[in-house]
Amino acid sequence: MKRVYFDYAATTPLDKEVLEKMIPYFSEKFGNPSSIYSEGREARKVIDEARQKVANSINANANEIFFTGGGTEADNWALKGVAFANKNKGNHIITTVIEHHAVLHTCEYLEKHGFEVTYLKVDEYGLIDIEELKTLIKDTTILISIMFANNEIGTVQPIKEIGQIAKEKNIYFHTDAVQALGNVPIDVRDLKVDLLSISAHKIYGPKGIGALYVRKGVKVDNLVHGGAQERKKRAGTENTPAVVGFGEACYLAVTDLLKRNQKTEELRDYLIKSILSTVPNVQLNGHPTKRLPGNANISFEFIEGESLLLSLDLVGISASSGSACTSGSLDPSHVLLAIGLIHEIAHGSLRVTLGKNTNKEEIDYLLEQLPPIVQRLRDMSPLYIQGGK
């Protein structure tokens, strides 16, 4: 059976071009970049080039880019690093209730270590209220961490306005841009961001590598201690092939971004419109326009997400859900609850995320398969009464 992948927000295939650039650094040019002999110097050189490409993709300087083992580590580092390095100034951190767990669980950790964290609410579309943010800032606030774009519902926050406020108040501003890179143009100077997390495997780069942008002058403690790599800020033998791949992926991610987005948005809007008009008792989650180009998140009343995913999988379609049952936990997605969905509606959510190679045939296949599956599951559901509630 032909398979159709609609989970690009979870992870993306490594671009063949990118893999090709990586290949020489696995077995031939494998030298440790900390060494002074020619194999090492060569590795050092390509790492510097890749760092420049990553920097270019967000308009940073190369010396503001620090490679990590992924987006999660970058988030951990940004929050813990800033918190502990600046605790003489204050112990208050502001974030939102819809952050990725990499941020939320790090905040919980910080709460256990003497920090106070305020979690901003969001409206029905997943947007924070800028005015509310202003009122929450205190003398002890040292960090604002608000994600650029949400991984579940795709909502894009007013980053520039947040950056402006943080700057005026002299508070560090970190944004988790793992979902934003390659989908939204990012300019750290213009946005006045102090720290920004990114991850390669979301942009057709390799898994196991990410980066933290740290604006020059920002005080941040180390997270991983050891050797003198990454200008003594992040220890561990450099992962040369992954760094090279990340650089290339960043370059490709921002090339023709707007043109790519236009095509993706068209397909995404066609998908959303078609489902909303053909399947009854559905609703779109997230903001109608301030959303990632490839994100569609739709709730189907009366059915449960895991059953929906399994049924789609059986016809070759890969997608994702905010249902608790998929994760084996008790509560459905904290993001869907935060935008006001009741439990049973949150359970019946489907996240379809499009990639750069998604085409109309794939969308049409989904549109053909989805309605009968939804109907079958509804017929099985004790919550469903023919013709609606």
Next chain:
Amino acid sequence: MKRVYFDYAATTPLDKEVLEKMIPYFSEKFGNPSSIYSEGREARKVIDEARQKVANSINANANEIFFTGGGTEADNWALKGVAFANKNKGNHIITTVIEHHAVLHTCEYLEKHGFEVTYLKVDEYGLIDIEELKTLIKDTTILISIMFANNEIGTVQPIKEIGQIAKEKNIYFHTDAVQALGNVPIDVRDLKVDLLSISAHKIYGPKGIGALYVRKGVKVDNLVHGGAQERKKRAGTENTPAVVGFGEACYLAVTDLLKRNQKTEELRDYLIKSILSTVPNVQLNGHPTKRLPGNANISFEFIEGESLLLSLDLVGISASSGSACTSGSLDPSHVLLAIGLIHEIAHGSLRVTLGKNTNKEEIDYLLEQLPPIVQRLRDMSPLYIQGGK
């Protein structure tokens, strides 16, 4: 010019066989193992298989293996994780002065956070004194962290005896086995080790992945917070290709280990004997027999390491040194100083590490090139007086 690589302790080339096993998981089978659709389930399956192979290589259970972003992260996690999770029992940690910086700098961090660290001295061969270890244990001692084998001088510690003592005293025992895996047989049950760090790129596996063995029942806090990966102990999207590669590398690393070691030791001994007998004013660093099969560390009086490395590089030879000049720092290797070398001798040290494909021709090439280079540098040195001191 043909190049000869003698820095296998720094990093190894990715085995072609291992790369081949990894390739399908980059672009085809790239699914996120946390997903329930078939791409995800397939990734989950190969990760479980790889985990079993890693576990087998040290005689652990698969559920005691947690993948990390490398050896450094594994060391950081072991020390910080055990320290913070057990601080109600005590705040004292025992380690050695010759640990890798991943352990030493983590200890410094812990000292800043309320822990007391005792650094065991070593003798002229780099060995700790078991009796001294016993006398240093206090009521508040919660962790002993002693490396399996040293990365610079290759000295292998009496791990089983340390494990026995730790067990008797009911203290957790961590060992940094990054240099030991694939070079020395490791059996965590027999050695009574509670935590053990390993890294793939030292055993012809991929860079950017390592693992921490955590014996079932050991209390350890998380280091990287976020998603529920690695049974909620280490967050971050799994690096499927790297995990697969690590599993395969572990399998190969322990296959025919003793036979491989015999060959490596023969070559290594031939190298050491030849240098000691043809170049005057040299000395072997580390233990004559309790050392890693592929490690030769030799000090050349009157010369400086970086100059030696650069000269060797010019004739196509890659090696390493404990000289401060190579690292741009002020002090030469803390390991060489710890075994009692005076600064100028430590500066003139050369580390030659052999790999599984090192052959006699390569050794002979080094033996041919090295003496005239040493002579030339000595002739240039103000410390040198013809015919010795």
Next chain:
Amino acid sequence: MYTDKVMEYFQNPKNVGEIKAADGVGEVGSPACGDIMRMYLEIEDNIIKDVKFKTFGCGAAVATSSMATEMIKGKTIEEAEKITNKMVVSELGGLPQEKIHCSVLAEQAIRAAIKDYKSKQENN
């Protein structure tokens, strides 16, 4: 994650639906927890003649509902009451650890339906 048998029962569940004038109906779970199971029994001479279910829940919830209905059909009430979630799970060839709670629902739904039947009998 799921065994082939679980997937087979998920894909082609037996006894889905309702029984109009059921002798016993049991509903357990809650939409807030993401799972609801409703079980309908038709009982004649202490024998379960027919059984139907409706389930809002994960693959395991659907598969265990279906398996449980098959296991009690044609059995006496006493026999049906002896069916445990463990038996249902083992008939399905096992479930992932985090899905065991879904199988408890099937057991509870059967007991709730039988209880409903018994209380109706007493009221008659």
